[in-house]
Amino acid sequence: MKKVSIVSLLMMLLIPMTAHADWAHVVHPGESYYSIASQYGVNTHQLQSMNNDWSSYLSVGERVQVPVTLNSYEKDLLARLVEAEAKGESYAGKVAVATVVLNRVESNIFPDTLYNVVYDGRQFSPVLNGTINQPAGAESKQAVEEALDYQGYDNGSLYFYNPDKAESAYLASREVTVVIGNEINVK
CATH class of the missing domain: 1.10.10.2520 (Cell wall hydrolase SleB, domain 1)
Structure with a gap:
């Protein structure tokens, strides 16, 4: 029984499971596509393409889809x-x-x-x-x-x-x- 517990613990430590709600970012006051892209380490153009939005205006509370990032x-x-x-x-x-x-x-x-x-x-x-x-x-x-x-x-x-x-x-x-x-x- 002890071996199972140790193996389970090791699996949890060795296999990272990044939690991703739904790959969206909720816009806060003052944020832009550029600042959100910088925060996630992605290209601004890519972020706009994912959201099919070529404007520079974002509304507070808007959900912006962000690319999957991997460790x-x-x-x-x-x-x-x-x-x-x-x-x-x-x-x-x-x-x-x-x-x-x-x-x-x-x-x-x-x-x-x-x-x-x-x-x-x-x-x-x-x-x-x-x-x-x-x-x-x-x-x-x-x-x-x-x-x-x-x-x-x-x-x-x-x-x-x-x-x-x-x-x-x-x-x-x-x-x-x-x-x-x-x-x-x-x-």
């Missing part, structure tokens, strides 16, 4: 998922996979942390077959960085699949957002 553990986890899930895909395909995962973190129909999205049931085969535990290559790590920078500029993809490898009537019925090589991203 080093979460970046590594996402890079390992990308490496395993998009093996054999182009660099653009790897960015697209990372983008889908980040969109899921922001979506209210999926869990609100990266860890919980990645380990949500049977969503990703690398989690099920253990290949997510293999280290990520430089290209997958760079794809994660690009996906983080790309937030707000994509088409809101929440799923990806390769119709040559998997059939899904559900995914085939969804709105296509982008096609990259053999991979189709959908909303």
Whole structure:
């Protein structure tokens, strides 16, 4: 029994679970897109794009959607998922996979942390077959960085699949957002 308690404690310490309410910032007096972007370490243009707002005026109490930010553990986890899930895909395909995962973190129909999205049931085969535990290559790590920078500029993809490898009537019925090589991203 003691070992279980120690293991549980270690897992809580080793696996950071960043709590994200809904990736929104409530505007306070005197704040601008620039000041909010600076606070979160993101580009002002990216923040405005995410909110589809090109004005410079914000109202006190307004909710501004902010990009997902990841700590080093979460970046590594996402890079390992990308490496395993998009093996054999182009660099653009790897960015697209990372983008889908980040969109899921922001979506209210999926869990609100990266860890919980990645380990949500049977969503990703690398989690099920253990290949997510293999280290990520430089290209997958760079794809994660690009996906983080790309937030707000994509088409809101929440799923990806390769119709040559998997059939899904559900995914085939969804709105296509982008096609990259053999991979189709959908909303």
